[in-house]
Structure formats: C-alpha cells, structure tokens
Amino acid sequence: MTNTAIRIPTEIYEKIEFQASTEDKTVSAIINNILRKYVSWDQFVSDIGFVFLQKPFVRNIFEHVADDDLVRAAKTSCYTGMRDAISFIHGKNDAESIVDVLKLWFSASNFINKVIQADGKIEFRIQHNLGRKGSLYIGTLISSLFADLNIKSKEALLKEHSLVIVFSSTSKK
Template identity: 50%
Template structure:
C-alpha cells in the first residue's frame, strides 16, 4: 500500500544527475515557468505512485490512435464483456495493489493516476452527496462506454449507483451518489 503523505512533508537530499539529463529537466522547467525542483518532484511522485506498479498490474504504454482504432473494431457484445471482465478486473487489481483497499478514495486515486499518467485529462468533483468524473479522452464512443462500465462496476461493488451519465465520442461525464442510505429500524 502506498502511504499518501501531505505535500508539506519533505526531505532535503543531494542526488547526482548526469549533465545531459539535468539539462533536459532544466529546459523543461524554464519552458513551463517552473523550477528544476518542481520538475524532479513531479517525476519522483509519478514514479512512486504509478510507474513502479505499471508492469506488475499489467499496464503498458500504447498509442492513442491505435487504442481508438482497436476499440472501433470491437463488437458491442465483446466490448461489454471486456469492460465487465478484463477492464474491471485490471483496474480493481490496480486499486488493491496501489491503495490496499477498494473504496471511494482508492478508486478515485487510481483512476486519476491511470488517466493523468496516460495524458488523458480528468476532473473529479466531489461533494458530500456525489462524486463526478469528467474525462476528455478523444478515444471514441466505445472507449467512453468501456470506461463508464468499469467505473459503474467498481462503484457498484460498493453499492454506489450512478445517478447521471453523459457518454460522448470524446468525453465521459458520470456522477455517483454518495448519499449514505439510512438504516431502517
């Protein structure tokens, strides 16, 4: 399980970096109006939270146009089966492996890691009553269906239902109710 520490906790250390790598990092920092320290911390954060687990949980880097083309070739019946079994199982395994338990926090954390690491913009809006995922992926309608099916199955395991869903060719918006059910006496 990965322990998520507050951002204010830090350690100062000295690291030897090859000159050509430092030059790349320094160029990226100046190009993004950032600091070398910020770029290095972002690299380390990404490694500690996602990259070190990628191979163990069965993920790999693939070009987005290839993913879109492959999804378009899949029948709706096969897509439903892949979402229900392969997609759900892989993400559930990732949540357990990275966060240690399947709950709203773990699911949200791993989904955000997965998509941000894949350069897919995601916005999560959480209130006391709901959690909304807004994803702009540009991978086609079938990927939208695939992704929303995985989320619905993960949250369904927690007995949390989707209350609103908008699936488009380039985006997914899905909201889940977090209202606790009152126990009957």
C-alpha cells in the first residue's frame, strides 16, 4: 500500500465522507473503491463501446425482440464487444480474465451478483431485473465467452429477473 496526499475539492470530500459514514466505511476505503473501479473499468468503457441505459428501457427493448434474434445478437456483436473488453483490460482471454471483466460489468450495471469458484466449477448468480429475455441474453453472452475456452455450461437456470449459470472451471479439449 502506498501512502500519498492528494487535493480534493471540499464539496467532493464531504460527499465521500457522507457516503463513508452511511456505509460504515472509511473515507480511504471509499476513495480506493472509486480509484479501483476507474482503473479497472471506467477508463475503458467508452473505448470498448459500452453505453449506460436505464434498465426499464433495456427490458422494454428486449421484450420486443424475438428470442432467436436476441440469442444471435448476444453470440455475435455483443459477444465480440465483451471479448474485446476482456482483451483490452487484461491482454489475455482465460477464465480468470472472463470472470473479472464480467464482475466489473455486473457491478457497473448494478446487477447484484455472486460468483462462486469452488469444487472445479464457476457459478454465476445474477440478479438483473431485465426480465426473462435479460436472463436469456446474459446467459447466452456468458456461455459464448466460455465457449472460447471449450468450457460449456453444466447447468443454467434462467428466471424472470435473475439467472444462475454454472461452468466447469477446466476446459475440455
């Protein structure tokens, strides 16, 4: 850990201090989280083509797209964008890099998520609130990323506003 002194405008510091007190964290912890998010995700999002949209809008759009079209989009242009994000951020495409970038995406999208890596498997639990088609889209996209490593999902549970998808953590060559 490096100690440093930085100048922060008073009004920004006060907002950070307020957030720290409401979350029962230190100001330093909040600032470190902000910096970590910036260097691992925020500085790349515009370069790799991500935009921020409201969830109700995305859910509405998904409802007007046929399942086959949604799966095709997830497997092509959306997959390509996420694969590029993984390469851009990590410079390599392995399971660890995929998991890391997916976690960054979920966090930036305010998707409640839990990734469990144990017993030779990687399990994603994602609460997205984008409807059944959101689950279809996210599940297809994640499956496509792991397919690059010859890793297929062992099980997938797609629900109205959440999904669980499990992969073996080793590839099958």
